[in-house]
Amino acid sequence: MRDYLILLKPRVIWLLILASVAGYVYASGRSPDPAVLAALILVGILSTGGAAAFNHYWERDIDALMSRTAKRPLPAGRIAPRNALAFSLVLSALGVVLAWLLLGPWPTAMVILGWVFYAVVYTILLKRRTWLNVLFGGVAGNAAFLTGYVSARPLDVVGVLLSLVVYLWIPAHIWSLAYARREDYLRAGVPMLSVIAEKDKAVVLIALMNILASAYMGLLAVLLGGMYLATVVAPLVAAGVYTSIKALRARDERSFWVMFKASNPILAVFLILLMAVSW
Secondary structure (H helix, E strand, O other): OOOHHHHHHHHHHHHHHHHHHHHHHHOOOOOHHHHHHHHHHHHHHHHHHHHHHHHHHHHHHHHHHOOOOOOOOOOOOOOOHHHHHHHHHHHHHHHHHHHHHHHHEEEHHHHHHHHHHHHHHHHHOOOOOOOOOHHOOOHHHHHHHHHOOOOOOOOHHHHHHHHHHHHHHHHHHHHHHHOOOOHHHHHHOOOOHHHHOOOOHHHHHHHHHHHHHHHHHHHHHHHHHHHHHHHHHHHHHHHHHHHHHHHHHHHOHHHHHHHHHHHHHHHHHHHHHHHHHOO
16 A cells, blocks of 8 residues: 555645645635545545656666655555555546536646646656646646635636746746756656756746746735735745755755745745635
């Protein structure tokens, strides 16, 4: 069971599930329905976990070439590929069906959108072909937030703007990891920005992307929450800018690894503060 749980990428999907919950709580204001929250968490585990398991299945060959992923269940031979594929498709189908039954057509559409952009657009079509893979695959992050948002109210400009917080966070998060593990990605032939660009250019672009993502959080805090939210979000913006400037100066793998690790709690705390301000 432990290996099948690893296929779900729990260290990754929890943040997308949190984004979905945050979207719902913010959109519902002072009256979130516990039943809807429970449904969002269940659907999120199934659909995002199913997409993650499909990613494990499809990328088992390049995972075997990377030291960071070589011990995963498929490249290590602990799970048969056909079993992983069946597991991913069953979970994904259950996620879609339960979204339809428990949440309705619009949240279901967002669940499907997120699955398609991660499993098909990112994993199958683009990851091995172009550095633009992350920019298109990042739509899955928008979809996670909007699944929760449209469970409470119709899609609007505010929902789209808020979902862009997750979208802008994704490229800097993944590119900083790819820079920190650059040799792995070179060995596997995955054309991430940090691999195909010259090191100096990659450093600048990744750091600027992380600064942009952090600044966007601050801008939304001012526009949507006023000075109160802006004040409590300010330390998050400062942390994002600090890790970016430090990486820009050091230009080494360790500083980008720190940026990668710091980006998770920064987004998580922002989403939690977004829920808090809705009350």
